[in-house]
Amino acid sequence: MDAIGVDIGGTKIAAGVVGEDGTLRAQTRHDTDPTDPAAIEAAVIAAVAELRDGHDVGAVGVAAAGYISPRRDGVVFAPNIAWRDYPLRERLSHGIDLPMVVENDANAAGWAEFRFGRGRHVEHMVMATVGTGLGGAIIADGRLLRGAFGAAGEIGHMEMVPSGHYCGCGHEGCWEMYASGAP
Numbered sequence: 001m002d003a004i005g006v007d008i009g010g011t012k013i014a015a016g017v018v019g020e021d022g023t024l025r026a027q028t029r030h031d032t033d034p035t036d037p038a039a040i041e042a043a044v045i046a047a048v049a050e051l052r053d054g055h056d057v058g059a060v061g062v063a064a065a066g067y068i069s070p071r072r073d074g075v076v077f078a079p080n081i082a083w084r085d086y087p088l089r090e091r092l093s094h095g096i097d098l099p100m101v102v103e104n105d106a107n108a109a110g111w112a113e114f115r116f117g118r119g120r121h122v123e124h125m126v127m128a129t130v131g132t133g134l135g136g137a138i139i140a141d142g143r144l145l146r147g148a149f150g151a152a153g154e155i156g157h158m159e160m161v162p163s164g165h166y167c168g169c170g171h172e173g174c175w176e177m178y179a180s181g182a183p
């Protein structure tokens with residue numbers, strides 16, 4: 001049975017159908033407005049409906065940049081999208097009748113790398129995702145480490161420089177402010 005993965009970014013969503021062996025079978029993209037959560041949800045629902053057609057899909061994984069609730073059903077805080085304590089899974093369930101989890105985008109990327117990529121022969125790994133920010137995922141004993149607040153892998157927000165550059169997360173000197181794709 002296949003699964004659909006949806007990556008919600010700041011200005012677009014990218015979604016794909018993935019087989020049990022990690023093979024990407026189909027994909028689609030939709031532009032979105034980060035200030036309009038309703039439009040983002042509509043785009044995700046449309047993308048899933050589009051991709052389900054012709055595939056035997058059993059579940060949906062939704063990845064987003066931000067702090068994800070430990071129950072993996074919502075977004076506590078997203079730096080680039082207008083979500084605060086946002087029940088994303090419940091909102092999407094109005095248009096998607098499949099089992100669904102919400103996960104941090106770096107955790108999702110790290111898990112994919114662990115299952116199907118460079119990490120497939122190891123039990124412990126850390127993945128760093130360098131983009132607009134610096135994200136991370138930690139796999140320990142073959143399990144994704146989330147921690148008490150679901151943010152164990154947020155390596156980009158470890159304080160590297162005391163009293164350093166102010167970060168969008170509200171702290172100073174975060175690693176992300178010194179090592180990321182942002183100018």
Ligand SMILES: [Zn+2]
Nearest residue numbers: 157167169174
């Ligand atoms: Zn930070």
